[in-house]
Amino acid sequence: MHHTEDMPELHRASKAYDNKEFMHSPAARSLRILAEYLQPATQFRLERIYNTIIFFGSARVRSPQQLQYEIEALQLHIERSTGAEQERTIAKLEQLRRQAELCQYYEDAVGLARLLTSWSLTLPQEKRFYICTGGGPGIMEAGNKGAYLAGGKSIGLNISIPFEQIPNPYITPELNFEFHYFFMRKFWFAYLAKAMVIFPGGLGTLDELMEILTLVQTGKIRKQMPICIYGEAYWRKVINFDYMVDSGVIGPEDLSLFRYVNSPEEAFEYLRTALTEIHQLPSTVS
Numbered sequence: 001m002h003h004t005e006d007m008p009e010l011h012r013a014s015k016a017y018d019n020k021e022f023m024h025s026p027a028a029r030s031l032r033i034l035a036e037y038l039q040p041a042t043q044f045r046l047e048r049i050y051n052t053i054i055f056f057g058s059a060r061v062r063s064p065q066q067l068q069y070e071i072e073a074l075q076l077h078i079e080r081s082t083g084a085e086q087e088r089t090i091a092k093l094e095q096l097r098r099q100a101e102l103c104q105y106y107e108d109a110v111g112l113a114r115l116l117t118s119w120s121l122t123l124p125q126e127k128r129f130y131i132c133t134g135g136g137p138g139i140m141e142a143g144n145k146g147a148y149l150a151g152g153k154s155i156g157l158n159i160s161i162p163f164e165q166i167p168n169p170y171i172t173p174e175l176n177f178e179f180h181y182f183f184m185r186k187f188w189f190a191y192l193a194k195a196m197v198i199f200p201g202g203l204g205t206l207d208e209l210m211e212i213l214t215l216v217q218t219g220k221i222r223k224q225m226p227i228c229i230y231g232e233a234y235w236r237k238v239i240n241f242d243y244m245v246d247s248g249v250i251g252p253e254d255l256s257l258f259r260y261v262n263s264p265e266e267a268f269e270y271l272r273t274a275l276t277e278i279h280q281l282p283s284t285v286s
Contacts, residue, residue, distance in 0.1 A: 113146025
């Protein structure tokens with residue numbers, strides 16, 4: 001057919017998978033969900049990662065150094081401000097100082113991740129355990145940092161949220177993932193996990209703890225999975241499991257789903273012993 005002035009020129013349509021408008025539309029939601037399953041699955045297989053130890057905890061827990069830096073910056077701002085602005089800054093400073101007791105958890109997360117990674121590196125490749133975090137700041141950063149300091153790889157499963165969560169610099173670059181769907185992110189937390197450590201945190205941390213406990217309690221996670229609740233003093237104030245037993249909403253046996261731990265060494269010895277037994281690992285000398 002010959003082109004004439006009366007006929008508009010027609011260009012090739014883009015292929016469906018190259019059509020950004022379509023791929024980001026409600027009609028392609030199932031494809032986006034599938035992509036968030038297939039891409040990590042492919043990368044984990046390429047990196048030969050089959051076992052993870054997940055670290056959960058607050059993004060707002062600072063390292064002692066970062067906390068001191070922020071306190072000094074606020075103190076300087078107070079000196080230079082007046083009126084309502086100064087009052088707001090003073091209130092923010094007091095709130096920041098109340099978080100000082102949480103700083104130790106950052107250091108402890110670094111220490112535990114370092115111990116676990118150093119031990120894991122002594123195991124055969126297919127048996128190794130990799131620290132897996134939510135990829136952001138705070139306790140997540142601490143977990144990735146500990147693995148980095150031990151010379152091992154670690155995973156960051158980040159999530160796109162309105163208040164931007166930027167990947168921390170200690171994630172192994174080829175194991176840095178970005179999710180849109182919370183449930184796909186949670187799937188990848190749980191699917192490869194062979195153990196969990198839950199550090200002090202807020203709503204997101206509570207959500208992650210309760211979801212994993214529920215999956216284990218109901219048998220949806222069938223594998224044996226040691227769960228450490230780190231920082232007994234903090235967590236007993238936040239969740240009264242004993243009262244839940246007394247009230248009959250959980251059974252006494254549910255208290256055996258987890259163990260309180262209070263130091264990197266205690267957590268490491270428990271996890272190493274449990275994982276060695278569960279997975280029939282070669283014994284190592286500490």
